[in-house]
Amino acid sequence: xxxxxxxxxxxxxxxxxxxxxxxxxxxxxxxxxxxxxxxxxxxxxxxxxxxxxxxxxxxxxxxxxxxxxxxxxxxxxxxxxxxxxxxxxxxxxxxxxxxxxxxxxxxxxxxxxxxxxxxxxxxxxxxxxxxxxxxxxxxxxxxxxxxxxxxxxxxxxxxxxxxxxxxxxxxxxxxxxxxxxxxxxxxxxxxxxxxxxxxxxxxxxxxxxxxxxxxxxxxxxxxxxxxxxxxxxxxxxxxxxxxxxxxxxxxxxxxxxxxxxxxxxxxxxxxxxxxxxxxxxxxxxxxxxxxxxxxxxxxxxxxxxxxxxxxxxxxxxxxxxxxxxxxxxxxxxxxxxxxxxxxxxxxxxxxxxxxxxxxxxxxxxxxxxxxxxxxxxxxxxxxxxxxxxxxxxxxxxxxxxxxxxxxxxxxxxxxxxxxxxxxxxxxxxxxxxxxxxxxxxxxxxxxxxxxxxxxxxxxxxx
Amino acid sequence: xxxxxxxxxxxxxxxxxxxxxxxxxxxxxxxxxxxxxxxxxxxxxxxxxxxxxxxxxxxxxxxxxx
Numbered sequence: 330x331x332x333x334x335x336x337x338x339x340x341x342x343x344x345x346x347x348x349x350x351x352x353x354x355x356x357x358x359x360x361x362x363x364x365x366x367x368x369x370x371x372x373x374x375x376x377x378x379x380x381x382x383x384x385x386x387x388x389x390x391x392x393x394x395x396x397x398x399x400x401x402x403x404x405x406x407x408x409x410x411x412x413x414x415x416x417x418x419x420x421x422x423x424x425x426x427x428x429x430x431x432x433x434x435x436x437x438x439x440x441x442x443x444x445x446x447x448x449x450x451x452x453x454x455x456x457x458x459x460x461x462x463x464x465x466x467x468x469x470x471x472x473x474x475x476x477x478x479x480x481x482x483x484x485x486x487x488x489x490x491x492x493x494x495x496x497x498x499x500x501x502x503x504x505x506x507x508x509x510x511x512x513x514x515x516x517x518x519x520x521x522x523x524x525x526x527x528x529x530x531x532x533x534x535x536x537x538x539x540x541x542x543x544x545x546x547x548x549x550x551x552x553x554x555x556x557x558x559x560x561x562x563x564x565x566x567x568x569x570x571x572x573x574x575x576x577x578x579x580x581x582x583x584x585x586x587x588x589x590x591x592x593x594x595x596x597x598x599x600x601x602x603x604x605x606x607x608x609x610x611x612x613x614x615x616x617x618x619x620x621x622x623x624x625x626x627x628x629x630x631x632x633x634x635x636x637x638x639x640x641x642x643x644x645x646x647x648x649x650x651x652x653x654x655x656x657x658x659x660x661x662x663x664x665x666x667x668x669x670x671x672x673x674x675x676x677x678x679x680x681x682x683x684x685x686x687x688x689x690x691x692x693x694x695x696x697x698x699x700x701x702x703x704x705x706x707x708x709x710x711x712x713x714x715x716x717x718x719x720x721x722x723x724x725x726x727x728x729x730x731x732x733x734x735x736x737x738x739x740x741x742x743x744x745x746x747x748x749x750x751x752x753x754x755x756x757x758x759x760x761x762x763x764x765x766x767x768x769x770x771x772x773x774x775x776x777x778x779x780x781x782x783x784x785x786x787x788x789x790x791x
Numbered sequence: 792x793x794x795x796x797x798x799x800x801x802x803x804x805x806x807x808x809x810x811x812x813x814x815x816x817x818x819x820x821x822x823x824x825x826x827x828x829x830x831x832x833x834x835x836x837x838x839x840x841x842x843x844x845x846x847x848x849x850x851x852x853x854x855x856x857x
Contacts, residue, residue: 446802478802478804549806566817620819
């Protein structure tokens with residue numbers, strides 16, 4: 330008999346339990362092996378404290394049958410996260426906030442007699458602009474003397490990418506795409522400036538010495554290491570030390586591609602407002618629940634969707650624009666918006682064991698509406714993507730599409746063509762409409778006042 | 792009692808990582824550290840010497856491994 334559930338392919342490392350889906354609903358099975366820890370977690374005040382402070386997703390205990398009854402203690406129905414994102418898609422401050430959340434949760438856990446047993450960046454998601462832990466089974470009963478098993482993972486998942494982004498190059502966060510369990514510390518140590526290895530600074534200890542110790546003790550059994558015993562005070566020192574190492578790490582966007590786009594563009598304030606109004610009315614025609622704004626820059630037009638209560642992803646290739654977007658979102662306590670760093674010419678692929686631990690960007694769709702404003706010329710001209718291929722991608726990603734066509738007469742396109750031969754015969758309004766007619770029906774078309782540009786609303790063909 | 796700590800834990804904490812967290816917690820906080828065997832290792836590690844483990848006591852020999 331086929332099972333009536335589907336186990337999450339990303340949920341297999343921790344024997345405490347796992348995620349499964351049955352009839353479209355997401356559940357978490359808690360296994361017997363985790364029973365004592367789960368009971369203490371729920372009755373000892375830690376769950377309440379974490380959920381009340383918005384640090385952990387809430388859940389309810391469900392009466393649905395467990396997926397694997399022979400292992401099961403309980404079945405939970407967790408609060409659903411609108412969109413699963415990954416650390417290699419986060420801007421600098423998103424990674425930093427996720428790291429600080431992890432440390433705060435660890436500290437709070439210890440207060441309540443529980444120890445955070447891992448420190449995976451993949452246990453953090455963003456809801457309404459705030460990082461939140463999603464793994465309800467991450468805490469074990471604290472036993473006097475225990476060291477922190479999550480220490481190495483924390484350094485690899487959080488400290489190394491933040492240090493590299495801050496002190497070397499923001500693009501190094503992309504190493505998280507290559508190394509699924511975080512950036513190897515010996516690699517981080519090699520890439521960091523030599524001065525970070527000197528003295529007893531946090532980076533000297535947690536990255537450089539840590540890397541050396543890992544090499545030195547790589548083949549030593551942990552039975553001997555178990556002679557390490559740490560008091561509660563020592564654990565708190567460790568959490569504090571990591572926080573003090575992370576707090577001063579900063580990244581100020583400068584010199585990247587699009588950070589100052591809206592200042593450099595030829596749009597006047599009035600034209601931007603007019604464009605926003607048209608985009609808003611096209612969104613209302615499509616009436617979506619979910620939207621992806623691709624090439625969103627700092628999310629100016631993404632907010633036309635999110636402020637209408639539509640769960641919106643604002644993706645951009647430029648980490649500076651996404652950083653700016655995230656900081657604005659955080660400052661304004663806005664809802665329904667998630668800025669992410671995504672290079673559309675090479676979007677996040679499926680990663681991990683059996684290609685199934687982390688979903689590709691497209692596999693996390695489709696959504697109701699794809700928005701591509703002032704994007705098409707970057708795909709078609711800078712990256713040579715044929716227009717019908719652009720249309721096919723948008724049709725795979727969403728049911729509706731709002732697309733801005735930017736003609737060759739536009740100064741931004743002129744700029745792109747200034748340094749290369751114009752081999753794009755089909756790049757004009759007629760060619761664009763023809764390419765999109767393959768996958769979409771044209772629902773509305775509106776010229777943007779004060780520019781040569783046109784906004785289109787398409788609906789995917791049935 | 793040490794081995795009890797690892798029984799249910801699914802992450803390999805890594806011997807080197809354990810050593811460094813002990814060191815970091817001690818150096819940066821200065822309080823509340825207890826290491827039975829590892830101070831010898833820390834000394835040897837920092838001096839780049841080869842570490843010679845102390846002989847276990849009779850009591851420790853009788854403990855089951857798992």
